[in-house]
Amino acid sequence: MLVGPNGAGKSTLFQIVSGYLPPDRGSVVLFGADVTRAAPYVRSRMGLGRTFQINALFANLTVQENVCLAMLGCRRSLGIWGQAVDRNIAGVARGQLEAWEMLEWSDVPVRQLAYGLQRQLEILLAICQKPRLLLLDEPTAGLSPRETENIVRLIQRLPRDITLLVVEHDMDVAFEIADHMSVLHLGQVVATGHPQDLQANSDVQAIYLGTGAPGRQ
């Protein structure tokens, strides 16, 4: 779990890790390989999945087509002549939608979906890639308490073999789902450790409560 105030550099870090921004210095190592110069799709094929802070869905396509696209993206070959949404892919897609309680909306264009469901679909698309490392960028941003609860439940149900790196502003959510937490401030890691330990950390309190400048690590 990565937390920090606005401008701390959380989303920038996500952009650098997933290949949308080049780092000014240093390198990015993913699953033991240097991917500093690799394009986002190369990192994705290595097993990196991500969601976006602002929904990045295919608004004019249906929910099922969105899920099918996520599954097609993992394939090395585009399969030009293969029928889109063929029986196999459609079957798996419907299974995923059922598991995520979204099956009844499978034929609805995404632009007509409620925001909470779009947020849910945003995560589902990343899951369909079968990632080894999944970056979730503020998964509950802009959601009602009931929708937030639903997303937290879905995140907690994710397979344990997926490593999650989550950026979250809602501290209740952060403490509920995090096994390990790092606090970022002005591009620096101020504190890292078990969530309960960080609650008592004076630097973290200083950042969030404005009681003074934190010491740098």
Next chain:
Amino acid sequence: MRGQRAGLMAWGFRVMVVGMVLAAPLGLPPFYVNLSGQVLIYAILALSLDLLAGVLGLWSLGHAAAFGVAAYTAAFLAERLGVSWGIQLISGLGVAAALGCVGGLVVMRVRGLYFMMLTLGIAQVLWALAENWTGLTGGADGIPGIGRPSPFITTNSFYVFLAACFALNLLVLWAIHRSNYGLILRGIRDNALRMEALGVATFRARLGAYVLASTIGGFAGVLFAWQQGLVSPGVLSVDTSAETLLMVILGGAGTLGGPILGAVIVVLLETLVSTITARWMTALGVCYILTVLGAPQGLYPVLMPKVARVFATWGRWFGGIGDGKRARVEGDSPSLRRATHPEGH
């Protein structure tokens, strides 16, 4: 089993309808047969542009480039070197594909207005070359005297050849539309950033579509050269590009029927209105403005549900085709209502 039979009958019905529509002009005087052939050529061109504009969301202002270079290639090979029509066709397609590949490596690096400007620029450079490189292109006079393919000399036989070429291109584009690749292109149109995050090499996919669109546009160019018997710089002009765009917009982008309908309307209106009044361009302009204001998504998406309803009725007469395939009206679906108001408010 019953579903398979209904599917086969539906296919048979579609092929029969397309065949009848394509064969209909054969009973008309030669002028109208030629006009129908021209419609088919422009329909292929508009369909190829739609692969870029409608499916991929890249609005090219220079699609005439592929059309023109293929037409000039066929004309040059036919008139200056006298090679067979098969080689003319293959060379025309090859040159158009090569142009798509080289041009695509440049234009696919940008999007939106910049893409439009670059495609327009490439077409304008080629148009200027055609105008000024008199030794190769014949300058403003162009290359006249291009013969038709030897087995299809007569008006009717050449029209049948054009109809077969149209059907072939339509089949290829239909296969792309329904393929994984077609879905991926639509995904790139909606959100290229996310497609990259999902593991798709978007540049390669877009470049492939650009080369395909150029090649099919080039096919139309070769057919145009054969039909007209003359290729002049007009085939590369911004007028040709704009007219093709108009066909796509008017008919409805992103569909197979839209560009075809657009080509029918534009070619027929231009020919028929120009026989009535000298101010035909003004009259057409007003027509287009009214159509775009009345049906901003194009005429095909507006007309199709109405036509589908008629065909569903006919289909039932033909033994169950169209059963349970009623046109769905947005906003009238319970699941859609729940999706937009999941918490009941």
